[in-house]
Amino acid sequence: MTLKIGVVGTGAIGQDHIRRITQALSGAEVVAVNDINPQQARDTVAKYGLHAEVHADGEALIASRDVEAVLVTSWGPTHELFVLAALAAGKPVFCEKPLATTADGCRRIVDAEIAAGRRLVQVGFMRRYDVGYRDLKKTIEQNAIGTPLMVHGAHRNPAVGDGYKTDMAITDTLIHEIDVLRWLLRDDYTSAQVIYPRKTRNASGHLADPQIILLETTTGIRIDVEVFVNCVYGYDIQCEVVGETGIARLPEPARVLMRSGAKRSVEILTDWKERFIDAYDVEIQAFIDGVRTGELTGPTAWDGYAAALIADACVKAQRTGAIEPIAIPPRPSFYDA
Ligand code: NAP
Numbered sequence: 001m002t003l004k005i006g007v008v009g010t011g012a013i014g015q016d017h018i019r020r021i022t023q024a025l026s027g028a029e030v031v032a033v034n035d036i037n038p039q040q041a042r043d044t045v046a047k048y049g050l051h052a053e054v055h056a057d058g059e060a061l062i063a064s065r066d067v068e069a070v071l072v073t074s075w076g077p078t079h080e081l082f083v084l085a086a087l088a089a090g091k092p093v094f095c096e097k098p099l100a101t102t103a104d105g106c107r108r109i110v111d112a113e114i115a116a117g118r119r120l121v122q123v124g125f126m127r128r129y130d131v132g133y134r135d136l137k138k139t140i141e142q143n144a145i146g147t148p149l150m151v152h153g154a155h156r157n158p159a160v161g162d163g164y165k166t167d168m169a170i171t172d173t174l175i176h177e178i179d180v181l182r183w184l185l186r187d188d189y190t191s192a193q194v195i196y197p198r199k200t201r202n203a204s205g206h207l208a209d210p211q212i213i214l215l216e217t218t219t220g221i222r223i224d225v226e227v228f229v230n231c232v233y234g235y236d237i238q239c240e241v242v243g244e245t246g247i248a249r250l251p252e253p254a255r256v257l258m259r260s261g262a263k264r265s266v267e268i269l270t271d272w273k274e275r276f277i278d279a280y281d282v283e284i285q286a287f288i289d290g291v292r293t294g295e296l297t298g299p300t301a302w303d304g305y306a307a308a309l310i311a312d313a314c315v316k317a318q319r320t321g322a323i324e325p326i327a328i329p330p331r332p333s334f335y336d337a
Pocket residue numbers: 008009010011012013014034035036037040058073074075076078096097098124125126
């Protein structure tokens with residue numbers, strides 16, 4: 001049976017997920033959409049040739065008898081409301097990051113899901129579905145580089161708009177490393193510190209860019225991640241794990257190696273959507289398959305909650321310049337794999 005999905009929020013990522021459900025993936029169809037801008041929702045229906053009802057608000061969409069599962073791809077501050085509504089309706093829900101804009105909001109979702117008695121929430125941390133990160137995790141777990149000691153990472157964007165503020169380096173950018181590295185290492189963080197190198201002239205006056213975030217894990221692994229969102233040259237994600245007997249690196253995206261004009265060169269991507277396009281496909285297919293088999297396996301509401309707590313500590317570290325402790329409560333057994 002085809003899974004009937006309702007999508008709340010038909011902006012950039014909402015439309016992208018609608019496109020993949022409709023044109024690339026299997027087992028689901030979009031039967032309902034909503035956006036705070038109804039014309040945009042109607043245009044999306046027309047653009048993708050959907051047989052979908054346009055609902056007046058997200059709550060009405062979630063309550064609709066036609067909708068079996070929900071995608072929340074609206075503006076971040078609305079996520080908590082819509083995820084809680086889906087839980088109250090007993091419907092599985094995929095929520096783009098952030099799960100909620102505060103750790104308390106994430107905790108309310110965790111509590112509601114536990115009260116519902118079964119896993120209903122998947123959070124949009126798509127890097128866990130990237131083939132490169134999956135290979136890197138396999139390499140570590142096969143003990144091919146020995147025990148991990150250090151991780152060096154970088155998250156670089158060519159440019160950001162004037163609305164991008166210093167704390168967004170954590171909440172919008174580092175948030176992906178926060179999640180993927182704790183998954184990669186099967187470890188959690190105990191402290192965070194933020195260091196500001198010399199500032200680039202390409203950043204807005206109010207924005208500290210680049211930044212270096214230092215994290216320590218419970219087993220003593222030291223992580224440094226450079227966040228540099230006006231690096232000019234491309235969208236570039238780097239990750240190198242240093243182990244006791246070797247080093248493992250995240251593979252570069254597959255691109256043609258050119259020999260031309262007395263140079264060897266390989267294109268560097270500039271668009272984040274393209275860098276993880278396959279990961280988004282696998283992620284949403286996993287949600288569809290998980291709902292259909294009754295077993296969601298992706299990033300949990302607990303992962304969303306942990307990411308929010310960690311991000312809060314990192315934002316505090318941005319302000320204080322100190323090493324800030326990170327305290328994540330013990331994970332409820334409900335979330336045991
Ligand atoms: P976007 O283009 O601004 O789309 C958000 C859409 O939600 C807009 O159409 C917005 O309408 C609509 N909206 C706002 N409030 C709403 C409400 N109360 N009910 C229904 N719709 C509402 O943003 P985006 O880039 O798609 O991002 C959406 C979410 O996905 C964000 O939380 C973002 O962090 C996340 N995201 C995740 C990834 C990832 O890599 N996993 C990538 C991109 C985005 P207006 O434009 O009229 O406000």
